[in-house]
Amino acid sequence: MATKTSNSAWVTVAGLSLLVLLGASLRLHNLDGKSVTHVEVFVPGIRLPHGISVPEERLTLLKVVTSTLNSDTHPPAYYMLMWAWTKCFGTSAWSIRLPSALLGTACIPLVFWLGVITRQTAAGWIGAALMAVNGHQVFWSQVARMFTLACCLGLLATILLLRIASPSHASRSLQFLYVAALLLGLCTHVFFWLILAAHMSWTFLNAWGQRQAIPGAAKLQFLVLILGSPLLAFSAYQNGNTLAALSNSTLVYAREFLQFAFVFPLMNYSSGVYPDHGKILMIDDPHLSILRWLFFLLSVFLFAVGISSVSQPKQIDATLLNDSNGPSSTGWVLAAGVGTLAILLFVWVAKTFAKPPNPTIHSTELMTVLPFLLAICAILVQKNWEWLTSWRPALVNSRFLIGDQALVLTLAVVPFVALSVISLFKPIFNARGILPLAPYLLLVLSAGIVRLARHPIPAAALLVALGTAHYSGLKAYSHLSAGRADYKSFAAALSPQIGNADLVFLNPEFHSTPLFFYMNSGWNRVVGRNYEAACQQNPHARIWALWFYNYEPELPKPMEEALSGYQPVRTVEAPGGQAILYVPK
16 A cells, blocks of 8 residues: 555656646747736836836835835735845846746646545646646746736645645644635735635634634734725735726626636737737737637536535534634734734825825825724724634535635636626726636636546547647747837837937837847937927937837827928838938938
């Protein structure tokens, strides 16, 4: 038996290593091939010209935090980590994208691990394989953004929750790691609150259904909720940014999400995925081919079969979440004090350094009491827990709500439903934001695949369908970009033609800033405002007028008026960008 166990372990290590190597090769292949886009120049350490770049240059940690909270829509943790990374490894395209690729690769064994500890080893293998070759996961693993970090932290926190919920008493180190993973996730992406909500829903439903004392996991989650509440106040402030509004197309996103978590590209503004060459379409890709609808129906069927496969472990009432050790009421109150101080400090920083601050600063000021309100709520729940568990509907004992496998199902469903409701009031649907939810959906779909694959004919048909779909998705994503302009090609075509005495006119917006990543010299000749004065000061200079995104019909009005005494003589074009050389008439 020992020999058999040893051989099984070696097979597991070898198989998982192959999947990790496959996923890593897809993510590292041609990592710096595509152009850096506007979503990536937010990475700290990149040199940018003052006054004509959006965002402004972020070289100090203080600048990283203040500019993120003032002008971004995300919490600052990813940028703070990248500030340290770029200090050590530089800001080349390969360097700034490598953390995303490594974190995306790390999600593969974590999916397998989650499958194993929820008694779904076969589904864990399939889920890990699907994670390795999922085109949407590979695409965002090659972009310097926070999505793979949030995905990795979500998986790690979920695994730690199940370890804490196991029959044995959770060690302090496990509890600390769980709190740290959740807090770092909340500081990384605003949608991570949905993962915390799913964790809390599952924990309370399980404890409620078993009529146990309030579990230690729930106490830890209350602590995270209180300590993380300042981020909600910060998010209220960031809500004033125009980029905070995306999509409310629930049916479209549900359709594409169910298809193995966007295995096919959804190309539009809210998805953040665009063609890297050719004309840029300003309408959504409808994806209404017959084959796509058939694959959608297959995905829905597998999801339904996967849900029906959810089971409870034997004697779950006596084993799960029976450890009540956790933070006390005093700890919650102290955490509320820390949270309130954090909000007050943020308000002071916003009013001092943002000139002027967003009007939403008033909403943030009102939320100063939020940490203490949450602490009071936690204390009331704890004191009235026995009364709350004295009655329970029969539904609470459902295998779809309680048990280890129910946690995976909860994470696949509850966050998406919550996001759908929120988007009715604030359109925030976006495919990249849902990326951290993909592992749980893939595990549910994998459970359905396991059920159907018991028979050879359905197994062969599934292998062909899924293999074809994932290969097609990977191929399609390889020709897409996270931005609507190819700044790398544009700079390569334009740089040799710009003379030492030429001026460069551009509109200082986020869509023009990535050009400075490749044209990193001669910034003193770039003009982003007062075009008329620049023409008067340099009456004989040639002028290059630049603008980006091919739906702009003409030059900005101030630039056009300043160039009224000039005539165009040459044009340089690249996907999403155009430069016209003007000389005095």
